[in-house]
Amino acid sequence: MSLQALSLGLYVHVPFCANLCAYCNFYKERPIKSLVQSYLLEIGREWERWKNILSRRNISTVFFGGGSPSSLSCRDLETLCAHVQPILPQVTEWTVEVSPTTINLEKLKILKEGGVTRISMGVQSFQTDVLKYLGRRQTRMQVYRAYDWIRTAGFNNVNLDLIFHLSFADFKLWEMDLEETIHLNPEHISTYCLSFERSEGPFRRGYYVNEDQEALVYLRTWDWLKNHGYRHYEVSNFARDGHACLHNLNTWKMQEWVGIGPSAASQWNRRRFQNTNNVHDWLGEEKINCTDLSEEILCADCLIFGLRMREGICLDALQKRFPLVDVAKYIPLWQQFSQERLINVHKNQLTCTDKGLLLVDALAREILSYAPDN
Numbered sequence: 001m002s003l004q005a006l007s008l009g010l011y012v013h014v015p016f017c018a019n020l021c022a023y024c025n026f027y028k029e030r031p032i033k034s035l036v037q038s039y040l041l042e043i044g045r046e047w048e049r050w051k052n053i054l055s056r057r058n059i060s061t062v063f064f065g066g067g068s069p070s071s072l073s074c075r076d077l078e079t080l081c082a083h084v085q086p087i088l089p090q091v092t093e094w095t096v097e098v099s100p101t102t103i104n105l106e107k108l109k110i111l112k113e114g115g116v117t118r119i120s121m122g123v124q125s126f127q128t129d130v131l132k133y134l135g136r137r138q139t140r141m142q143v144y145r146a147y148d149w150i151r152t153a154g155f156n157n158v159n160l161d162l163i164f165h166l167s168f169a170d171f172k173l174w175e176m177d178l179e180e181t182i183h184l185n186p187e188h189i190s191t192y193c194l195s196f197e198r199s200e201g202p203f204r205r206g207y208y209v210n211e212d213q214e215a216l217v218y219l220r221t222w223d224w225l226k227n228h229g230y231r232h233y234e235v236s237n238f239a240r241d242g243h244a245c246l247h248n249l250n251t252w253k254m255q256e257w258v259g260i261g262p263s264a265a266s267q268w269n270r271r272r273f274q275n276t277n278n279v280h281d282w283l284g285e286e287k288i289n290c291t292d293l294s295e296e297i298l299c300a301d302c303l304i305f306g307l308r309m310r311e312g313i314c315l316d317a318l319q320k321r322f323p324l325v326d327v328a329k330y331i332p333l334w335q336q337f338s339q340e341r342l343i344n345v346h347k348n349q350l351t352c353t354d355k356g357l358l359l360v361d362a363l364a365r366e367i368l369s370y371a372p373d374n
């Protein structure tokens with residue numbers, strides 16, 4: 001596949017949050033005015049550098065994530081959105097993440113008028129006890145009010161992020177969250193299992209994994225959302241027909257993307273770039289770490305991320321894309337996975353079973369052990 005044939009996404013990391021949640025591993029800072037102004041100037045410069053490199057490429061999706069882009073003021077949001085205006089005619093989907101406590105109707109109107117097509121709101125939970133436990137400042141009423149504003153501003157493609165966690169042994173609280181979410185009728189729902197292991201502070205302590213219970217919560221969630229008309233298209237993601245997130249699909253299909261802002265990553269021209277996750281370093285000179293990607297490693301990543309999607313991965317297309325890789329060498333692995341009922345192989349199309357999806361991280365480790373560059 002020629003590089004020109006790969007689609008290209010743009011990710012902008014906005015590393016500011018009014019409230020720093022203890023469980024969150026994304027890079028973020030408090031929005032101090034002078035830091036935000038320096039950040040906006042540097043985003044302009046970094047974007048110009050990439051634009052020159054990519055001058056003959058079309059960017060098809062844009063994603064402003066964070067942190068929380070909605071923690072920026074109206075004026076700063078306008079400044080950030082202005083960078084996208086010259087490429088807007090090529091863009092088919094432009095998502096902006098918002099939080100219920102920092103978004104308002106004025107900001108949403110600015111985003112809508114700027115050309116944003118999709119809003120992703122971090123709800124996490126509607127239950128006061130859960131929100132308190134997570135250290136989230138929002139209330140249920142703020143979520144409902146923000147959702148109303150999103151619809152009033154004219155957005156018809158909305159994602160709601162939800163978190164479930166295993167310390168709530170009773171599925172009831174999670175069921176209540178799912179019910180309230182479905183009642184709002186968003187086009188897209190993302191569900192994440194809070195991993196205390198990877199978190200900081202109080203969330204590190206006392207974590208006990210009950211794998212059977214975790215599996216049960218996942219399976220019941222998948223069934224529940226399917227029964228309410230949401231297609232389960234990736235391990236954690238569910239969408240009404242025609243509303244899967246194109247930007248994330250582009251990443252999971254190992255196409256190409258440019259990431260700007262502190263902690264953002266890019267993958268382009270068989271190289272991976274990682275910006276420093278410190279805004280002060282990023283504002284200085286040394287900011288990018290670059291790694292060359294071999295066909296072997298890209299092919300392994302295609303398999304790993306391909307298996308996370310319900311549609312799976314076509315081995316013929318994979319071999320065509322990576323002619324230097326002997327894709328057949330994975331056959332013993334597919335046989336082993338099939339025997340363990342982790343995957344189905346049909347006409348060279350690999351898809352995970354429910355059991356495989358539950359264990360997809362373990363499958364990824366096995367796949368990586370076959371890639372010689374690791």
Ligand code: SF4
Binds near residue numbers: 016
């Ligand atoms: S608002 Fe979102 S990005 Fe910011 S700290 Fe909380 S979870 Fe992380």
